[in-house]
Amino acid sequence: MQSDHTAYKRIKDISRDEFILPGTTVCAGCGGLEALRLAHKVLGNNVVFVNAAGCFTLLALFPYSPFKGSWLYTNMASAPAGAQGIRDALDILIEKKRLRPEEDLKVIVLAGDGSTYDMALSATSGAIYRNLDFYYFCYDNEAYGNTGMQMSSASPLGAKTTTSIPDEQSPMGTKFHKKDIFEIWRAHKPPYIATISPRHPVDLSEKFRRSMQFKGPKLFIALSPCPTGWLYDPSHSAKIARLAVETGIWALKEAVFGETIHTYIPSKLKPVEEYLSVQGRFSHLFVPVRQDETIKKIQDEINYYWNHTEIQK
Amino acid sequence: MARELLTGNAAAAWGVRLADVDYVPAFPITPQTEIIETLSGWYSDGTMKGKFVTMDSEHSMLTAAGAASATGARVFTATSSQGLLYAFEVLYSVAGWRVPLVMVNVSRALSSPITLEPDHNDILSARDCGFLQIHTETCQEVLDSVIMSYKLAEDRRVLLPVLVNLDGYYLSFTREPVEIPDADKVKDFLPQYKPDHASFHASGPMAQGLAVLGGYIYSYFKYQMHLASLNALSVHEEIAEEFYNLFGRKYGVVEEYKLDDAEYVLIMSNTFATKGKAAVEKFREIGCKVGLLRLRVVRPLPTKKIQDILKNRKGTAVIDQNISIGYGGIFYSEIAALMCNEANKPVILSFICGLGGKDISMKEFQKILDDTINASLTGNIPGTQLLYTDVEWAKMKHLLDVAGKPVI
Ligand SMILES: Cc1ncc(C[n+]2csc(CCOP(=O)(O)OP(=O)(O)O)c2C)c(N)n1
Ligand code: SF4
Numbered sequence: 185m186q187s188d189h190t191a192y193k194r195i196k197d198i199s200r201d202e203f204i205l206p207g208t209t210v211c212a213g214c215g216g217l218e219a220l221r222l223a224h225k226v227l228g229n230n231v232v233f234v235n236a237a238g239c240f241t242l243l244a245l246f247p248y249s250p251f252k253g254s255w256l257y258t259n260m261a262s263a264p265a266g267a268q269g270i271r272d273a274l275d276i277l278i279e280k281k282r283l284r285p286e287e288d289l290k291v292i293v294l295a296g297d298g299s300t301y302d303m304a305l306s307a308t309s310g311a312i313y314r315n316l317d318f319y320y321f322c323y324d325n326e327a328y329g330n331t332g333m334q335m336s337s338a339s340p341l342g343a344k345t346t347t348s349i350p351d352e353q354s355p356m357g358t359k360f361h362k363k364d365i366f367e368i369w370r371a372h373k374p375p376y377i378a379t380i381s382p383r384h385p386v387d388l389s390e391k392f393r394r395s396m397q398f399k400g401p402k403l404f405i406a407l408s409p410c411p412t413g414w415l416y417d418p419s420h421s422a423k424i425a426r427l428a429v430e431t432g433i434w435a436l437k438e439a440v441f442g443e444t445i446h447t448y449i450p451s452k453l454k455p456v457e458e459y460l461s462v463q464g465r466f467s468h469l470f471v472p473v474r475q476d477e478t479i480k481k482i483q484d485e486i487n488y489y490w491n492h493t494e495i496q497k
Numbered sequence: 498m499a500r501e502l503l504t505g506n507a508a509a510a511w512g513v514r515l516a517d518v519d520y521v522p523a524f525p526i527t528p529q530t531e532i533i534e535t536l537s538g539w540y541s542d543g544t545m546k547g548k549f550v551t552m553d554s555e556h557s558m559l560t561a562a563g564a565a566s567a568t569g570a571r572v573f574t575a576t577s578s579q580g581l582l583y584a585f586e587v588l589y590s591v592a593g594w595r596v597p598l599v600m601v602n603v604s605r606a607l608s609s610p611i612t613l614e615p616d617h618n619d620i621l622s623a624r625d626c627g628f629l630q631i632h633t634e635t636c637q638e639v640l641d642s643v644i645m646s647y648k649l650a651e652d653r654r655v656l657l658p659v660l661v662n663l664d665g666y667y668l669s670f671t672r673e674p675v676e677i678p679d680a681d682k683v684k685d686f687l688p689q690y691k692p693d694h695a696s697f698h699a700s701g702p703m704a705q706g707l708a709v710l711g712g713y714i715y716s717y718f719k720y721q722m723h724l725a726s727l728n729a730l731s732v733h734e735e736i737a738e739e740f741y742n743l744f745g746r747k748y749g750v751v752e753e754y755k756l757d758d759a760e761y762v763l764i765m766s767n768t769f770a771t772k773g774k775a776a777v778e779k780f781r782e783i784g785c786k787v788g789l790l791r792l793r794v795v796r797p798l799p800t801k802k803i804q805d806i807l808k809n810r811k812g813t814a815v816i817d818q819n820i821s822i823g824y825g826g827i828f829y830s831e832i833a834a835l836m837c838n839e840a841n842k843p844v845i846l847s848f849i850c851g852l853g854g855k856d857i858s859m860k861e862f863q864k865i866l867d868d869t870i871n872a873s874l875t876g877n878i879p880g881t882q883l884l885y886t887d888v889e890w891a892k893m894k895h896l897l898d899v900a901g902k903p904v905i
Contacts, residue, residue: 230699234564244707246714254697256567256594257706258560259586265557268550269522269564269572270697276519276547276570282689283569287698307560310553 192390199225205250209242213418215425216240216323216408218382220294223321223404226392229253232270232289236263236304238296239330240323254289261303263293264311267318290319297324297338300405301363312372312401319395320403325410326362333413337363340433341485342478343465345413350468356478357468361485365405370439374401378438378447381407383425387436387447394438407434415464427459432486446495453490456483498682503675505668506531508636509575509601509661511675512643514539515683516599519547519570519690522561524554526580527613528665529603533575559584559600563591566598566658567705569696571647571689574598577665578605578619585623591658592627592722594706596695597650598658599643600628604767605665606853614854615665617767617819621827627722629659629729630796632766634752636673639663641746644678648687648736654728656694662795666854667768678744686743726797733794750799752791753806755781759788760811761869762843763862764832766792769818769851776862787866792828800835807836810843812873814865818851825849825881844872847881858886 192198203224210217216239224231231253235241237260244255258266271291277283295304300322311318327345328334335345335358344350344357369377375398378391388406395402409425411418428434429448433456436448457479460466469475503511509532513521521540523533533549540549547570552558555576566572576584581602591598602623606616620630631646633639639661646659663669697703709715733750741747754774756762765773770791780787790806792798807813815833817826824830829847836842846869850857861884872878897904 232697242708244704246707246709249704249707251704252702254702255704255707256564256697257590257708258564259556259590262557262560262587265522265552265560266564268552268557269520269561269566270568272520272522272548272550272561273565273568273570273572274697277568280519280546283698287700289697289699306553307557310557313553314550 192386192393195386198222198385198389201225203229203252208250209245210239211410211412211418213411213421214239214408215382215410215421216325216406218421219323219380219388219406219408220321222382222385222388223392226389227290227292227319230289231292232256233292233294234258234263234266234270236260236293236295236299237330238299239325240294240296241330260299262307263295263299263304264307264316264318264320267291267293268311268314268316271316271318291317292319292321294321296329297322297326298328298336300324301337301365305368309372312369312374312403315374315400317399318401320401322365322405323408324405325408325413327413329410329413338365342460342469342482344468345465355468356475366437366439369403370442370444373442374403375399375441376402376438378403379405379407379434379436381425381429381434381436382409383422384429384436384448391438391447413465415467416462420462424459424462427454427462430454431456431459432490433459435489449495453486456486498679499677500674501677502672503636503640504531504670504672505636505639505663506603506670507535508640508675509643509663510535510539511677512640513573514545515678515680516571516573516644516647516687517684517689518545518573520562520565520572521547521549522552522558522565522574523549524552524558524576524580526577528605528669529575529577529580529601531669532601532603555580555584556587559587559591562598562600563587563594563596566591566596567594567695567697569690569692569698572598573600575601575603577603578607581619581623582607588623588626588628590706593718594695595656595722596658597647597656597690599646599650599661600658601643601661601663603663603665603669612853613665615667616852616854620660620662621819623660624796627657627726628796629655629657629726630662630794631659632662632793632795633668634768634770634791636668636671636675637746638748639668640675640677641740641744641748644683644687645736645740645748647690649729649733651690652732653694655725655732657722657725657729662767664768682743686739729797730794730799748793750794751802751806752793754789754791756788756790756806758786760786761788761866762807762810762813763787763789763865764792764813764815764828765789766795766828767818769816769857772857773816773862776859779859780866785866798831798835803832803835804839807843808839809841812846812869813843814846814848814869816848816850816857816865820849820852829881844869844876844878846872846878848884849881850884855889857884860886
């Protein structure tokens with residue numbers, strides 16, 4: 185069943201139907217799955233997921249799948265191209281009257297940040313360039329999760345990953361800055377891009393709803409708190425997702441044909457320390473010696489963003 | 498039916514057009530480009546109905562092709578050389594999806610050093626992925642094989658994608674008179690694709706390519722692919738018979754040329770087999786009983802058929818246009834392996850020629866025959882030999898000299 189809301193204003197506007205059945209193979213407290221669960225409520229049943237290698241690949245594990253819709257596992261670098269093939273084939277078959285229009289599907293790429301920011305960037309750029317009519321759902325856990333939390337180009341400055349372990353050379357852990365995939369996508373001027381968070385379900389639902397009016401690429405980046413890789417107790421996922429938004433490290437925004445607006449502006453930014461200090465992946469910034477310089481660098485970046493971006497609501 | 502002068506590339510495009518293909522995702526690479534340019538033109542002027550789309554790489558191109566095929570469209574794509582290798586992981590994915598895609602590979606040697614000229618290391622690197630392989634000798638065979646490949650791939654007993662191979666330059670750009678079959682007749686032979694095993698649509702959710710954990714599950718699926726591939730041999734025979742009845746041209750899984758009384762057999766593939774046949778004629782003129790076995794369906798390899806042909810012969814020379822670095826000829830190793838348990842087997846010699854487009858001369862064929870006869874008489878079987886003429890060696894020495902490199 186598809187939710188028929190004209191707009192999402194309150195939590196109770198969100199459908200109570202579940203589109204992902206319980207008992208999946210992902211970790212307890214996975215923020216990415218929660219974001220997908222919410223998104224699916226808006227997208228409805230008639231979907232085909234085109235998946236790139238990552239944690240969520242194991243959601244469909246022979247002979248089981250938690251989805252009522254369809255699924256194609258492609259490769260780590262080419263899920264958007266798989267979406268192209270399916271979308272084109274559906275269009276052709278409907279046009280040639282070999283498929284009834286009611287049989288049409290929404291085509292949704294489902295990929296982690298490693299695939300999204302690194303390996304499949306060329307395939308994604310190509311799909312946006314061709315104005316492919318599809319949804320792209322990136323669950324961003326800020327590392328290569330499925331292979332054991334190695335650094336990806338979405339890993340934030342100062343995070344510990346298994347390939348950016350804090351040491352004498354680089355005590356802050358990850359020394360690179362997270363790629364700004366939103367801006368990379370925005371430069372392509374697709375009809376719709378948004379950042380989302382599993383702890384802002386109304387905002388998330390409303391964005392998916394709004395995106396549906398556009399034919400063309402509809403791209404979503406879900407910040408996906410990951411107990412396994414971010415090293416915290418699974419019960420804290422919701423709190424951490426909220427802190428990411430309240431500290432301003434994860435800005436909730438959308439861009440329609442390249443014009444950005446922020447859909448939520450924290451009235452006063454909480455210090456980023458509150459977000460960092462509750463995750464094991466940043467613990468080296470606090471003990472045994474506090475790395476004030478790195479913490480300040482992270483805070484300065486956030487401040488710079490909120491002070492220097494033209495923030496429109 | 499019309500008769501036209503077509504290049505191998507144009508013949509491939511005609512095969513696609515007559516097969517009424519719905520969808521072609523493409524990426525350019527020399528010497529394949531003429532195929533996709535031709536198809537692009539036909540889709541844009543309305544000659545062909547469906548869609549041609551330019552992709553960002555062969556990796557993407559093959560993913561799109563496989564996914565469209567899994568959705569239920571009839572799909573074609575083409576590549577060559579580095580492009581085939583760039584798509585390599587996707588070859589395995591698509592074959593595992595069990596979708597009836599047809600792809601042409603126009604053979605070109607692999608980097609490094611980079612070259613544009615042909616040999617078969619590109620296509621043979623894809624031997625084990627699950628795509629069936631058909632290697633062609635003439636422009637006519639290219640056209641016919643593309644049409645036949647859809648019928649083969651879409652057969653319920655097979656359901657595996659097919660790679661149709663043709664030599665770059667030697668065939669891609671050579672014009673030959675080609676019979677273009679009537680579209681209606683082709684429709685009788687190859688009706689519209691109606692997928693009943695894999696198609697994405699709302700009323701029948703399907704999970705495709707999903708993860709398996711447990712080697713016994715993985716082994717099951719891989720073995721199913723293997724069995725289906727073996728089925729392709731008898732299905733090919735049926736299809737070839739039907740094709741012959743409709744169009745008058747017959748294709749076997751291998752081609753047997755003057756083999757009836759042959760004591761010595763040359764084994765070759767693709768366009769160089771034409772040169773091989775000319776050599777056979779010359780040897781026959783001087784009373785030497787030589788024949789040629791051309792490998793056409795290379796995956797599945799018709800092992801029983803080849804065993805039957807080769808046993809009781811005196812000598813066989815396998816002429817490879819490829820090199821497995823650190824081993825030698827790839828076809829040689831396969832032929833030697835399939836004969837290893839045969840009782841009356843010939844001596845089997847290995848020659849490599851045609852790497853990176855290097856030609857093969859009558860003088861070299863003479864050496865091949867002399868060595869093979871000698872080995873069958875003496876039992877002294879030489880190791881793999883790379884054919885190289887004195888003239889070529891003299892020229893190479895000169896080039897090394899110009900490059901300021903020591904000659905070794
Ligand atoms: C071509 C290729 N290289 C490497 C891998 C191994 N691999 C599987 S999942 C994965 C991590 C993917 O990371 P990301 O996209 O961030 O998704 P996550 O695992 O975090 O869900 C990697 C590297 C692969 N499947 N394919
Ligand atoms: S590792 Fe992280 S992102 Fe992956 S399933 Fe577990 S919680 Fe989710």
